[in-house]
Structure formats: C-alpha cells, structure tokens
Amino acid sequence: MNHRAVVAVVVFPGSNDDRDAGWALGSVGAEPAFVWHEETVLPDGTGAVVLPGGFSYGDYLRTGAIASVAPIMDAVREFASAGGPVLGICNGFQVLCEARLLPGVLRPNRQLEFVCSDATMRVEAVDNLFLRRCAVGQELVIPVKHGEGAWYADEGTFVQLAARGQIVLRYADDVNGSLGNVAGVVNESGNVMGLMPHPEHAVDPLLGSADGGLLLAALVDAAARHGALAATPV
C-alpha cells in the first residue's frame, strides 16, 4: 500500500525541469506522477499539482500563454478551485499567471539578459500552504534561471496583494526588474503559488542550499492532507 502523497507533475512540450521536480519531490517524501499536457484528468489520489520549469511551446506568443490553454489546465483549474495545492515554478508560474490562476504577469527581464545564479529572498507571508515551514523575515537562498521573470501588476493590485499577504517572497536585491522585487505570489485563498526561483534545485546542501526543500516539504504536507481529504468517503 502506498502512503506517499501523490504529486502530479504536468509535462508540457518544452518542459525541462519536470524530472528534477519529480526527483526533488521524491526526496521530501512524495510520489511524483508525471502527467502529459494532453490528458484531461489528474491521476487518482492526486494531492498536489506542480507545473515545472522550462520553455513550454518554445515560449511562443507569450511565456506560458499557450500552455495555459492546454487540455490538462481545466483539470488543474478545477483542482485549484476545490482547494488543492498547486505550485508553479518558473515557467509554471508564467503558466499560472496566463491562466489567471495567479495575479499579475511575467515580463522579459529589465536587463534583457538571462539570469542564472543563486538568489536570496525574504519570506513575506506564511499563511499559505507553501511557506508553513518558514518564518516571516526568514531569508532563503534558491537559484534562479530565467529570461522573463519580471513580475508585473498594476499599482492598485500590488498594494492590495501585499496587504492580503499574497506577496510571499521578495528578492533581497533587484534580480530582473520585478515590481517590488517580487519573487513569488499566492492566490487569495493561499492554495496556488508561483515563484520564479527553483526550489527543486535546492534540496541538498551538497548543491549549495537546501532551502527549496522547506517549500517542497510544505507542499507535500499539504498534498497528504488534501489527498486524504479527497479519499475520505462521503
């Protein structure tokens, strides 16, 4: 019998961090289940969904735009609206913004250069499913690697999001021209999160940092709760 929480990792054409995400999720106790974008249902017992990094559909039109209307996204939308935890990493964040599951949009880096380095970020809010193992003000070191990571929303939206604790991670320095140095946001109910940094590349001190493991482990906690809830007969 399998007691590991099932985390579905959606694979789009052009995803390239799906395997790393699966490996990292396994390292923090989950059972990853890879789901091709043309599927219309999530695997049985899915407790959480991860949209991984990469260049879905070659970043054509706008990053994440074409993936946001892929067949599997209806199931992801339904899962999210039932309170299921959904995490978008890098290109996955772009997809969630284009799908309007998260506020704002990711734009080309202000410096028009691909950034690839470790980044330090501050935890701004922990009342969501993803940062429960962190403290407000805690600094995390997680690598970034993206060309279009400048998060943008209009000023009114930004102020409202900050007041509601939806701006959850901010870079310590200006990495890409992101408004307010935003690195990650959550939806209003705190069960959908997107971030540009790659927690799946920071789960082992040997690779420089294990801070990403804090986030993924919290996701797996939430996946176990949600999966058990979904499995409870009514």
Place this chain on the structure above:
Amino acid sequence: MKATILVRPKAGILDPQGDAVGHSLRKLGFDVAGARVGRVIDLELGVDDADAARAEIERMCGELLANPLIESFEIRLGES
C-alpha cells in the same frame, strides 16, 4: 476573410525590447526618441461577415492572443 491583429505593450508598461531597439537606432545615428515593440498576427478566418469576424477576434484576444494586463490590440479586417 483575412484579418490582421496588432498587439502592443500598453502605455506605461516597461518594454525592455523597445528600449533596446531605440538604443540601437540611436547608436546608428537615427533621431529616435522612443521605440515600442509589439506583435503582428495575420489570420485567415472561416467567417466572411465583418461583425462576426470582429467578435470572434475579440474573443481570441481575450482568451489567448493578448494579455489585457499589459497589452492592447487593434483589429484590421481584410488586410493581410
């Protein structure tokens, strides 16, 4: 019916691509105060009625072709 859609970054939205293009033009000696870079989409539609085509394209822009947070679009029918 053929149609062309012009998608532009909205006014006030940072457009690093446009800035880089403007900068390069100035380096070439051209007198350019600013540049913005958008996108042109040529479509061949199944419908022939102009009003129906326009309504269809507006839906396309809302669902996929433009992101209303940062982009505006302009529809030109029968051009491409």
